[in-house]
Amino acid sequence: MTTFPDASYLILSSRLIPDHDGGYAMAILSRARQMAAAGVDGGRGPLILTFDPGTPADHARHRRAFDERELIVGPDRMRNLFDEASAPSGGAAAWLLEAAETGGPDPALEYRRVDDAEGRPIVGLPVIHGDPDWHITSAPVAVYGRDGAVAGVVAGFGALYRAWLADVVAQLRAASGDTPVVVICESRQLGELIAGWSDPGVRLIHSIHTIHLEPPHTPDAPLNPLWTRWFTLAERFDAVLWLSEAQRSDVIQRFGEEGVHLVIPAGVPAASTVVPGSERVPGRVVMLNRLAPGKRVDHAIRAFRGVLEAVPHATLDIYGGGAEHDALQALIEELGLTAHVVLRGITGEPERVLDAASAFLTTSAFEGQALAIVEAMVRGTPVVAYDVPYGPRDHLANGGGVLVPDGDETALAAAIVRVIADPEEHARLSREAAQMARRVDPDRVTEALAQAVADVLAAPSRRV
Template identity: 55%
Template sequence: MTLFPDAWYLLLSSRLVPDLDGGYTISTLARARQMTDAGVPALLLTVDPATAEAHAAHRAEFIARGAAVASEDFRNLFDEAQSPDGGAAEWLRAAARAGGADPSVPYDTYAGGAVALPRIENDPDWLLTTAPVVIRDAAGDVAGVLDGFGALYRAWLAHVVAGLRDRVDRPVVVICESRQLGELIVDWDDPDVRILHTVHTIHLESPYTVDAPINGLWERWLAVAPRFDAVLWPTSSQRCDVRERFGEDRVDVVAPHGVPMPAEVAPAEDGPVVVLGRLAAGKRLDHAIRAFARVVADVPHARMELWGAGAERERLVALIADLGLDAAVTLAGLTLDVGAVLDSASVYLTTSAFEGQGLALAEALAHGVPVVAYDIRYGPRDMLAGGGGILVPDGDEEALAEALTRVLGDAALRRRLAAEARAAAEALSPERAMRALAAASADALSRPTRR
């Protein structure tokens, strides 16, 4: 019997595109898959205005990779915005009011011309506009308008929910995965809908200390967060930091992103140091490479593999060449078999400046790979509290090299850390993640909505 209350469950994301948005996409799809395994299939809802053909290709790729079960698990606003006659769908026309386009704003058409969206240029807050969204009929004439993206998104969600209730009348739990979408649906006034809002990343700007400046998107989101029926934080550290700084007027729940436990394999005895993630500035892979130059001086046979793609690739290639590490450090590109990479590794290394939870680190622990990590917000300290790796002072490349050299040179230490890593990963198992999500859902449904 499922742990979850009897309800419709919807996972709302801005977009879901293969190999885009890093751990966000992976963890959102994983949550949906784990809910299905727990007996409560969830619909994956997206609002990106790509074509129906592009969405179908994305879904097929996710299914081929085993990241999703079936294409019927996905729905997209713009796939459903056009009626068979070519105009806007009935639900969209019914939600619109009389009006026309804003003549001062350029527009782009989508859904076969059924919807025209205002193009707000050079404004990071473009999603908050109330410039009219134009709804057109089959002849291309204006059938009405909606007041901005928020009204459009809420109209579609109301349509989706109405269809589900026609099948079985039960409450609805929306698990919102995107802060920008959360801001736009917090005014949705359906009393039988509960909104649980997940968190995927850090709320702080550089230098990412507890009292560092707040990211601008987070400032707006934190202002409306008390109206969500629960906020799901991936680590207890981030939850505590936010409550200490911003008060306790939210329903704050620790609900990590679940990571499956693979079958145990013997730790690699002579494998590489592995790094997994985007080749992005925030990952500070230059730290990893410079530290590894020190390692190779003491452990000449040591190798390091950097798996991922991104804007920093050329700069990292140059750094590897400048340090004479071409034979020791490999930029291995993207992989679709993370498990095989981790099973070949002797050590997992992370040098990120910040994380939300640290999905790749969690996967390394699940595969029994000893970890060396900078002590950053958020993730490593929480996950390594019971062992499984070595925390290094943030930014200390010399200490990073010393920790890597120590682990690579001590087989007994590697075996101990590998056993601790598997034990640490149990706290992040899908079963525990689903229990936390089910409990948050039950609590939210037991009381009136906070909206």
């Protein structure tokens, strides 16, 4: 049985909103549940901390939705910075006022005021337009007092976030004594802001959920600009968790072995039974992803014309929401595919969708782990995917689907036909896909995480 070292555990995410952020959100919530099942905090699991400046009512609604779907152990295990930044009697909380220094907002900047549930001001956040590095600004964050006037400032988002984390850690230590604190950071932006946190009793583990490269995604390809600064900070983390061996290898090849890089994929439980091909809907192909440019759903729609030439009864059900919805719907109508290709919106029952499908399709330009592929495979649903890093190429290396040359829509159509039109081929791929369950078994993955925690706790903090 997996046992985590005696410690207080925190999971940090920039935001967690139901039906947003796809596999990223599901992976984080699954990790927390699996840690709870392994006995962390007496089975209650780690605290999940979020940093988005929504209203208290918004955050309560999010927690309630996650709880109703049984995606969290309980609503009390999710906390938000801005919910806790206000004092009951108005103004900023004591921990925030203590962190504030004399000063006021920058008159050259626009500010977004965040209020408490009663409409009283708590903080004023500087708005940095058009800058992807807005989070590292040192522009003052205004802190309001009980009288509604500015009582001082903290130096940027980093100071604001670290002040809250220091208060949360102080609460944990007051309750559990001088046990170490293990922080699993799930967001690049948050990681950059807390990399210098020098508390010797805190260990920082950073989990990576996406690709770090630009096209053509080779190990020596240009870095995604958003990741350039992060790599200068990587050695400050006590461990960095990559979702695949391929991505970890590429990072080490380029940046060297800093002694912190580990491979721990997201754990996905096996299906209790794998639905045989004879009980799936004939010709049904499904996609489960955000409707975002990088997912290239338009490739799937265009390719489906070729599928229908060979399999006239085939259907493509596309589940997910996003900014590309209207453009994709227009493409479906333009190509005369409305009887066969349907945008189904977001589903709360992905397992049911996958169990009914004859094939799972993904056309992403790149992935981190591609959690939806794993979820399809453990349910025995064969996968058709472009041969791109890092998820599809890794997951299908041992069978369970068909890899297609990147961007080749003709080959994509042929691969879909191969999977859904040949019962023997479908049965073989389904058996291979279900074997994925052993590689991503939650117990195995959680054991690897527990060992990583034990290793970082056995060494001094890398930031001291």
